Amino acid sequence: MKLDARIPEGPIENKWTKHKAEIRLVNPANKRHIDVIVVGTGLAGASAAASMAEMGYNVKAFCFQDSPRRAHSIAAQGGINAAKNYQNDGDSTYRLFYDTIKGGDYRSREANVYRLAEVSASIIDQCVAQGVPFAREYGGLLDNRSFGGVQVSRTFYAKGQTGQQLLLGAYSALERQIAKGKVKMYARHEMLELVVVEGKARGIIARNLITGELERHSAHAVLLCSGGYGNVFFLSTNAMGSNVTAAWRAHKKGALFANPCFTQIHPTCIPVSGELQSKLTLMSESLRNDGRIWVPAKKEDAEAIRQGKLKPTQLTEEQRDYYLERRYPSFGNLVPRDVASRAAKERCDAGLGVNATGEAVYLDFSAAIERYGKTEANIRGLHSASKEEILKLGKDIVEAKYGNLFQMYEKITDDNPYETPMRIYPAVHYTMGGLWVDYNLMTTIPGCFALGEANFSDHGANRLGASALMQGLADGYFVAPYTVGDYLADEILTGTISTDTDAFVQAEKEAQDRIDHLLNNKGSKTVDHFHKRLGKIMWNECGMERSVEGLTKAIADIQALREEFYKEVRVPGKAETVNPELEKALRVADFIELGELMCRDALERNESCGGHFRAEYQTPEGEALRDDENFTFVSAWEYNGDPSSAKLHKEDLNYQFVEVKTRSYK
Amino acid sequence: MNLTLKIWRQSGPKDKGAMKTYPIQGVEADMSFLEMMDMLNEQLVGKGEEPVVFDHDCREGICGSCSMYINGEAHGPGRGITTCQLHMRSFNDGDTIYIEPWRAKAFPVIKDLMVDRSSFDRVIAAGGYVSVNTSGNTLDANAIPIPKEDADKAFDAATCIGCGACVATCKNSSAMLFVSAKVSQLALLPQGQVEAADRVLNMVHQMDLEGFGSCTNTGACEVECPKGISLENIARMNREFLTAAVSAD
Ligand SMILES: Cc1cc2nc3c(=O)[nH]c(=O)nc-3n(C[C@H](O)[C@H](O)[C@H](O)COP(=O)(O)OP(=O)(O)OC[C@H]3O[C@@H](n4cnc5c(N)ncnc54)[C@H](O)[C@@H]3O)c2cc1C
Ligand code: SF4
């Protein structure tokens, strides 16, 4: 198989315009006879479904939640990037493109990233037109904040609920098309198989999660917008239901899976507290605009803090180590996520962690509270304000900016972050890897497209904050509606696709067999039991630091776990009813296979780049050591009967517009 | 801590359903309410019994899935939180906890604690949007400045998570708080003005069709709303509705 990304020729700033002009269109009368399936209604899926329906296609949209409004995108907090340059701080399409390529540690595809930057500004226009209430300044114009890895202020936000507001905007566009009858919505449905007929994606098998019935749905194109696979680690910041099944099933039917080991571990999450914990909570990166990260400089102090004998507020400035500011003076607390996470792990491994488990660092707002308080006092002309008054003013400002995050933190930990620093630790957050797609966002199965977090294309080995929302909406609103049309131009004479063909019968049988096997298994262990064990293996060996020994052992352990799972798992209840244990079991079965592929991918990549840090490849100062000569490529894995026999293909990345450099944030 | 759980079990929409008692041991104060439910379900599965079915996803108070009526209150004790944000430190050793689904004609029970809230989606489909296509060919986002105060109020209304606690709490099962939140958000923004009259009429009409009850201003919804959606929104919607109804005549 030869991988062809089908990147249009020409200078980078003209590629998309030229491509759009040359792309084939489907006339309105023909669109009425073309069906499109959209799996997922997060930012990518809801925007794609609404846009395709507006264009005139018949859309069927699927999600496993009870409403499209509850997709995981709803939880995104901090913001969305766009090269608007409203702040007049030197931002531009090129700068956003460059920051994203650099942030991704030179492992993403230039042409796709440039297009993302290019359409970013339209996203904000579109969302405002839909009534998305972004934060504004007193003058009535849109406000911005900064995110990690960049030196401009280009992040648009709606307090700590940006994902919610953007998703509700896309959801309302979707509901508008549902009301018009152009989208048929299948909520509480889970895709279990992709149906491929004569080499083309022609439909899906979905399980109705209420009746348990397996349904066949056909279409001329299938858009997978099913999100990321961070839950392979069991504990992550993803919603409980986020899973890899839709993408994995497409992979097993022939779609290559790209860079599976590129996982983002987010530096600022609430630390793990106990064995029965079900998920981790993110504290938005926006907090690093104002919060300073530190640990005690001396081990004895850290020890005393862990034992509850010392409070962080009792340590003087000299007794603290603001390690990000120390190591990376130019970006300080705003280094990219992979760098910040590894630095936290390094300090905790050195015995300086600050909670009972030794795996936590401080995120401290006292300096920001004082700074804002002083400015506010000056603005109000309170030149003799007391320290208390200043702090009070400062707290009000901090509350206006981050109130809901502080409240969330307090609810979970019972600690008041206005008075004492937050304790945070890295956690699995996002997956840069995903289905391999070409410039048109089509996978290696003709007619099967992947959008949003489910594809691999834009973030390389590390995603910059506030860029996932941008990518999801770019793909769904502005890219796929054109590029899918180019494919569909060949389908105008196809007519309705029958679901009675062998391919549908066979795909349904495959899903049925999996369900029967799980329900009839007379095992003794719960699904979560296996999921937690898988998560531990992945976190320890394929998490923030990876090594040949660890990965080799992990692969063997996962293979054994898979065998045990099929022998020992117990799934109660029946197939013909609501059965959450069955839903979980089907997902975990796929996660176990994916886990093995992730470890293989990590093992093959003999370099450290972005979120992929191999212990063997680091500088004497502990910085990542990339190997551009041998690894400037996208790994794309072809399924071959088993994850262990998956075949590696390489898409070489030719940087023509950006000079590949060592990434430095010092 | 050790607790006694009294949980509503109902095998399907046609089943009558009943409360069942489950003792549970070893619950920790730092666990969330849903983690406590996970623990119970792990034990039930271990015994080969069917676990308790409930909706949940984000587990951080934003998706609006986790509809549970706990000790007679939507989302249990505590203000401004969803069930997934409720922690077991709010309970004491030896407590008996009653757990039921949302109860409203427009939210029929599917199984155990899981209910069907698709009526909310249909109310939004009736007009909870600005009729603009997603072409990207719109005005520049800063072309129309919006007073910060209006933008903030619109945002506050827009934070509704569609959980349905307001309906479950209201003795009339009215959806006024939910509907008014969306109507207000769009009424407060210039982009939503053009269709304001049709929007409120259509959404209220759909709300009535779905079988939600009428509002008698008890204010219970505002108290139980996890997102602090204010009654002001209902007042604003009533004004919008009156103006629209008058001009429609
Ligand atoms: C806590 C948190 C905060 C974040 N904050 C930010 C932020 O501030 N800025 C930013 O840019 N990014 C942020 N991200 C990342 C960002 O939210 C996600 O990457 C993005 O929302 C993914 O959108 P999506 O549309 O690709 O997928 P999702 O929103 O995950 O949607 C997936 C959809 O697919 C459906 N689905 C999945 N599998 C199936 C199946 N088999 N059958 C049927 N349906 C299926 C689901 O029902 C759902 O509708 C955050 C992520 C987290 C976890
Ligand atoms: S108004 Fe409040 S209680 Fe009602 S659905 Fe919205 S968030 Fe839930």
Ligand code: FES
């Ligand atoms: S599970 Fe999402 S709000 Fe509770």
